Amino acid sequence: MLFDTHTHLDAKAFDEDREEVIERARANGVSKIINVGFNRETIPTTMKLAESYDFIYAAVGWHPQDAVTMKAEDLDWIEELCNHPKVVAIGEIGLDYYWDTSPKDVQQRVFREQIRLARKVNKPIVIHNRDAHQDVVQILREEKAEEVGGVMHCYSGSWEIAQACLDMNFYISFGGPVTFKNAKQPKEVLARVPLDRLLIETDAPYLTPHPHRGKRNETGYVTLVAEAASQIKEISMDEIARITMENACKLFSITR
Template identity: 55%
Template sequence: MLFDTHTHINDESFDADFSEVLARAQQAGVDRMMVVGVDRPTIERVFPIIDQHKLIYGAIGWNPEDAIDMTDADLEMIKRGLAHPGIVALGEIGLDYHWDKSPKAVQHDVFRRQIRLAKDAGLPLIIHSREATEDVARILSEEHAETIGGVMHCYSDDWTWAERFIDLNFYISFGGPVTFKNAQLQRETAAKVPIERLLIETDCPFLSPHPFRGKRNEPARVRLVAEKIAELKDLSLEEVAKQTTQNALRCFRIDESSENG
């Protein structure tokens, strides 16, 4: 069975057909998933989902694009939310230099404060890094994030950086872009990442894999990512599904014998 380690099924685009989306995921062999909240509205929408579905886990954090909007009250809200038994990670957090809404210094401060929050809570991190790889690696190292580890979400850098993040106790997660015809770098990197440190995701509703590129993504399509990883590594789909699910359970410290909520 497959584990989609990064979804935004709390996005409004799923409101009209939420139950059908979950049914299609189940039919595709996706029995576990992570729902991620990145600001006040989406964080609030995480909790009803994880309360109602025992195999959907939650992650909450403040995204870097909107770092300038985060208040002390927002940080306190995240801190409180981390106590919920269904919340298994803090994220997605990190740095994004593609958009210029939040100054770099503000992003760095918000990133560091949330890493410290995760360390206090003993939870792994889900990292968003866009055009900021060097600073992300430096801050994770300076904050000793290796003590909690986590995931480099929707990875798009090369193997040299992936190796460095693995050394920092992070898993490398690939999504729909690994299936794109122009994504040679992602495929080369995915081929080199040890299967024991690899995760799969959709980042839905974004980044739908080929041949659905440009359409709303959904968790069922993580199967297409798994199939591409299997092809790149000359493994069976079953082997990739089993190993990446085991990796996710280990990364997020999920005890299969217990139910969240």
């Protein structure tokens, strides 16, 4: 049974067939899902999903692209939601230097505030990192993120950055890009990540794996990520499923 540790089933892309998408995921062996709410619009819809399905859990946080919109009361709201039994992490949080939607200094401040909140409420963090590797690692170190740990979501960086994150009690998660034929670096990093720190995800509806690239991603396609990990690690699909399920349940304090 597979655990998709990062998806967005509340996205508008699923408005026409959300129920069918969830059923297909279940039919493909996905038994646990974390849906991620990352701003004022998606946190409520994420919570609704988590409350509607016993196998869907929630991560709530403020995305770096939306950092400029976050107010003090939003941080209080996230803290309050961390008392909910289905909220298992704070995220996705981090830095995104690719999209110019929030100034870097604002992103960094909001990132730090949420790491401090995670330490206060003792929740792991889900990290979004795009073109900001060194700053992400520096802030994680300065804010003592190793006290709660977390996951580097849809990892795309170098082995050196991955190693720094592993040293800070983080798991490394891979999504659709690791299935791409030209994805040399993600494959090389996955090969080196210890099995007890490996996670898989879809980030649906984004980052669709091969051979569906260019179409809408679905949670059920996490099987394709698991297959790629199985080939790279040279172990069976059953082992990948078992290991990544155990890892996710341990990180997010979920009973199997």
